[in-house]
Amino acid sequence: MVRRAFLFLAAATALVAAPPQRIVSTAPSITELLYALGLGERVVGVTNYCHYPPEARLKPKIGDYTSPNLEAIAALKPDLVILQTNPIRLAERLQALHLKTLEINQDNIAALYNSFRVAGAATGTETEAARLIDSVRGKLAQIRQRASSLPRTHMMFVIGRTPNRLEGLVVVGKASYLNEIMETAGGENVFKDAPALYPSVPLEEVLARNPQVIVDMGDHADTENVTAEEGRRVVELWQRMSSLDAVKQHRVFAVASDIFVVPGPRIVNAAEAFFGMLHPNAK
Numbered sequence: 001m002v003r004r005a006f007l008f009l010a011a012a013t014a015l016v017a018a019p020p021q022r023i024v025s026t027a028p029s030i031t032e033l034l035y036a037l038g039l040g041e042r043v044v045g046v047t048n049y050c051h052y053p054p055e056a057r058l059k060p061k062i063g064d065y066t067s068p069n070l071e072a073i074a075a076l077k078p079d080l081v082i083l084q085t086n087p088i089r090l091a092e093r094l095q096a097l098h099l100k101t102l103e104i105n106q107d108n109i110a111a112l113y114n115s116f117r118v119a120g121a122a123t124g125t126e127t128e129a130a131r132l133i134d135s136v137r138g139k140l141a142q143i144r145q146r147a148s149s150l151p152r153t154h155m156m157f158v159i160g161r162t163p164n165r166l167e168g169l170v171v172v173g174k175a176s177y178l179n180e181i182m183e184t185a186g187g188e189n190v191f192k193d194a195p196a197l198y199p200s201v202p203l204e205e206v207l208a209r210n211p212q213v214i215v216d217m218g219d220h221a222d223t224e225n226v227t228a229e230e231g232r233r234v235v236e237l238w239q240r241m242s243s244l245d246a247v248k249q250h251r252v253f254a255v256a257s258d259i260f261v262v263p264g265p266r267i268v269n270a271a272e273a274f275f276g277m278l279h280p281n282a283k
Contacts, residue, residue, distance in 0.1 A: 019124030020080035020100075024073050026090065027065050029106055030082045031056050032264035033116060036132055037125040045076045051258055052266070070097060082119065106263040107197065108177045113137070132265060139268045140184050143275055146282065147186030153278045155187040156211040156246075159198060159261065161218035166203050166237060169218070173199045177263050178270075185274035187213065207243065213277055214238060214246040217255045231256070253277050 024045035025031040031050040034043050046059045047068070060076060063069040068090065073081060074097050082102045083090050091101045102122050104115040113133050120129025157178060160170035172178045173194035182189050190209040191201065216234050234254035239247055246252050259269040275282070 020078075020122070022076065022078045022080070023123070024062060024076055024078040024081045025050065026062065026068055026073075026081065026083040028052070028258060028262045029264040030084065030104070030119075032262060032266060033119055034082070034123075036265045037116075037120060037123065037128045039123055039125065042123075044078060045073060052262075070094065073097075074099065080122065082122075106177070107175065109140075109180045109267075112177060112263050112267070136265055136268055140181075140271055143268075143271045144184045147184070147275060147279065150186050150279050150282060152186060152188045153213055154190050154209075154211050154245075155182060155213040155215065155274075155278065156190050156206065156209070157182065157260075158214065158216040158218045161216075164233070164237065166241070169201050169203065169206065170198050171201055173197055177267065178260070181267055181271050182274055185271045186278050187274060203241075207241065210243075210245050212245045212249065212251060214244070214252045215255055215260075215274070215277065216252065217257075217260060230254075251277070 021042055022044045023034060023039065023042050025034055025043060026047060028047060028050045031043065031046045032052055034040065035053050035056065040053070040055055043056070043059055045062045046056050048061050048064050050056045050059070060072070062072045062076070065084070065086070066088065070093060073094065078099060080100050080102060081094050082104065083094075085103055085105045091103045094101050102119070104118055105111040106115050113136075116129045116133050120126045157172040158169055159172060160168070162168040171191050171194075172182070172189060173196045174189070174192050175195060176197045179189050179192055190211045191199065194201075216238070218234075231254035235252050238244070238252045241247055255273075259266045259273065
């Protein structure tokens with residue numbers, strides 16, 4: 001009798017501790033992380049903007065980060081919903097539907113590594129998470145080492161603005177993980193004194209700070225199907241500001257890729273891309 005009770009208790013404990021088998025992701029960065037941890041087959045729902053890896057595009061859609069469809073999430077019968085810390089109290093709304101949630105912070109690189117660790121612990125992939133952290137940290141260290149002997153380059157990264165106009169500029173500030181990636185690649189963010197993640201700045205302030213490199217994805221909120229011609233129009237837009245060093249030196253780069261705005265394992269790709277823009281002659 002005692003043995004039977006012990007076996008029942010052990011089975012119940014194992015059931016409670018079993019890793020989740022049906023996971024919903026509410027952000028592209030979370031989707032990329034889940035696949036990097038080898039959990040692609042367990043992902044049952046993603047956002048409309050989850051483009052990577054390609055297999056993620058085939059998963060059922062639950063809306064987007066700012067307006068997820070709670071009914072669609074519940075209909076997928078997930079045993080775990082992972083979300084970024086956000087101001088719309090999504091975790092509370094999901095918990096009201098009796099759904100288990102995991103909220104992670106990915107605002108900076110330290111938080112990003114911790115999100116890998118926390119997601120690994122919640123999904124039974126602690127070993128994979130540790131390996132992923134070591135891999136990303138090691139590759140970023142290599143890029144930082146390459147950049148350490150090269151001149152620092154003043155740069156600006158525009159992540160939003162009024163379409164086809166140099167107005168309503170939103171740039172990367174000090175608190176964003178992108179500021180750290182820029183520094184890793186040998187750049188010095190001209191707006192690193194702005195404490196916000198993504199501050200709004202007037203064009204006059206850009207002219208005053210005079211970046212040597214401008215990276216602009218402000219016209220490309222949707223990173224899909226952006227043409228070379230659209231990229232040329234962005235560069236031409238900045239060419240009107242002929243006093244800027246970046247314009248004089250032909251170092252305005254129009255970009256449209258998730259690697260620059262998704263805080264996941266591919267931050268390494270972003271650092272490599274920044275390095276190429278900042279140090280075009282480096283070997």
